[in-house]
Amino acid sequence: xxxxxxPVEKVLTSYSLVTAFAVVGVTMWISYTLSEHxxxxxxxxxxxxxxxxxxxxxxGGIFTGGKQGIADVPMLSGMGLMGGAMLRDLAIVATAxxxxxxxxxxxxLMGVLSLFTGIFVSFAVGGAVxxxxxxxxxxxxxxxxxxxxxxxxxPVTGAGLGASSDxxxxxxxxxxxxxxxxxxLTPFLAKSIGLDNPRAAMIFGGLMGTNSGVMAGLAATDPKxxxxxxxxxxFYTGLGCLLGPSVVFFIVxxxxxx
Amino acid sequence: MxxxxxxxxxxxxxxxxxAGRLLGALVGVDAxxxxxxxxxxxxxxxxxxxxxxxxxQVSTESGxxxxxxxxxxxxVAMSASQNxxxxxxxxxxxxxxxxxxxxxxxxxxxxxxxxxxxxEKEES
Numbered sequence: 001x002x003x004x005x006x007p008v009e010k011v012l013t014s015y016s017l018v019t020a021f022a023v024v025g026v027t028m029w030i031s032y033t034l035s036e037h038x039x040x041x042x043x044x045x046x047x048x049x050x051x052x053x054x055x056x057x058x059x060g061g062i063f064t065g066g067k068q069g070i071a072d073v074p075m076l077s078g079m080g081l082m083g084g085a086m087l088r089d090l091a092i093v094a095t096a097x098x099x100x101x102x103x104x105x106x107x108x109l110m111g112v113l114s115l116f117t118g119i120f121v122s123f124a125v126g127g128a129v130x131x132x133x134x135x136x137x138x139x140x141x142x143x144x145x146x147x148x149x150x151x152x153x154x155p156v157t158g159a160g161l162g163a164s165s166d167x168x169x170x171x172x173x174x175x176x177x178x179x180x181x182x183x184x185l186t187p188f189l190a191k192s193i194g195l196d197n198p199r200a201a202m203i204f205g206g207l208m209g210t211n212s213g214v215m216a217g218l219a220a221t222d223p224k225x226x227x228x229x230x231x232x233x234x235f236y237t238g239l240g241c242l243l244g245p246s247v248v249f250f251i252v253x254x255x256x257x258x
Numbered sequence: 259m260x261x262x263x264x265x266x267x268x269x270x271x272x273x274x275x276x277a278g279r280l281l282g283a284l285v286g287v288d289a290x291x292x293x294x295x296x297x298x299x300x301x302x303x304x305x306x307x308x309x310x311x312x313x314x315q316v317s318t319e320s321g322x323x324x325x326x327x328x329x330x331x332x333x334v335a336m337s338a339s340q341n342x343x344x345x346x347x348x349x350x351x352x353x354x355x356x357x358x359x360x361x362x363x364x365x366x367x368x369x370x371x372x373x374x375x376x377x378e379k380e381e382s
Contacts, residue, residue: 020335024338046330046333049330049334050333050334053336053338053340054337054338054340056338057339057343060338061343061344068339069338069341070339071338076338079335082335083333083334083335083336083338084336084339087332088332088336089275089293089297091325091328092294092298093297093325094323096297096298096299097267097301097302097322097323099302117366118363118366121359121366122359122363125358125359126355126358129351129354129358133351144351144352148356148358148359152289169348170352172344173352174348174351174353174356174359176341176356177345177348177352177353177356177357177360178360179345180340180342180345181356182360185360185364193364194367194368203370203371207363207366207367212336215333215336216336216337227298230294230298231295232295234292234294237289238282238289238290238291238292239291241282241287241288242282242285
């Protein structure tokens with residue numbers, strides 16, 4: 001029996017990207033079937049697919065102890081390549097094909113305003129939570145605040161300011177919580193916050209900023225909105241890394257004298 | 259040819275990411291600022307130019323639109339390779355920092371969307 005399975009495992013592992021295409025395809029099919037027949041179309045198929053993805057990621061994390069979800073299982077390592085930055089960015093840029101310039105220009109100003117508001121508000125909320133939990137040094141407060149921006153802004157800010165490694169780990173966890181919440185909650189809250197047009201998507205991308213959260217959240221809501229949200233969100237992490245260790249840290253230091 | 263479309267898309271992404279990195283380096287951060295956004299603009303401008311001059315063939319377009327259509331599955335693969343265990347093991351403080359930020363931002367999205375609409379109505 002084992003002898004029969006071994007060659008199969010070898011094929012699945014060495015052709016891991018192809019395996020990933022097949023696994024994701026099956027996941028999509030299951031999700032869209034569930035969406036249509038069980039939820040009667042109330043929950044979008046892609047929202048279910050993303051949720052299944054997150055559950056798989058959790059299971060993978062528990063069994064392997066790794067950081068890449070289900071992609072840490074050797075046979076499914078192709079999931080990491082398929083969902084990694086390279087193919088993800090290629091696909092997201094492709095969604096811009098057919099976007100009208102006028103719509104981008106109309107949402108532009110509010111998009112920029114949302115970006116700066118989103119970054120400062122996230123730092124403020126994250127920093128306030130850190131303060132409430134007893135952190136009194138500006139470095140830790142700013143780093144955890146950065147984590148509330150994105151899971152990249154947190155550690156980059158922490159590294160720039162020389163934060164301790166447990167504080168950096170907390171900021172990464174805060175950023176991951178944010179990304180996952182945005183992924184899962186967006187399709188359910190979209191209607192009540194008016195997220196149904198390109199301009200709103202640009203505001204959403206700027207305020208939320210977390211790339212993976214925005215991209216998956218919008219994909220689960222209405223794939224047509226994806227390029228608009230991505231357009232603003234793509235500036236968020238870079239700006240956050242720029243403002244965090246400089247302007248934000250300076251403000252935090254003014255409020256909390258070391 | 260289909261590959262022409264994919265090549266235009268790839269070049270847009272590569273140039274955009276390089277420009278984003280350059281922008282980051284100029285302001286002194288080791289991060290990419292808006293690379294994907296710049297790439298999107300490059301793709302919009304270049305395909306628009308080719309369309310206007312009548313040189314964007316259907317097969318070329320399919321080399322771009324395939325990747326756009328594969329976007330949702332790619333995002334599903336991305337969500338399956340997230341560090342969900344890491345997010346859930348961060349403790350109360352990390353969860354609260356992330357969740358409160360999300361809650362406030364969702365509220366702000368609603369507010370900003372309405373603000374924008376109000377202005378639009380005043381103008382027209």
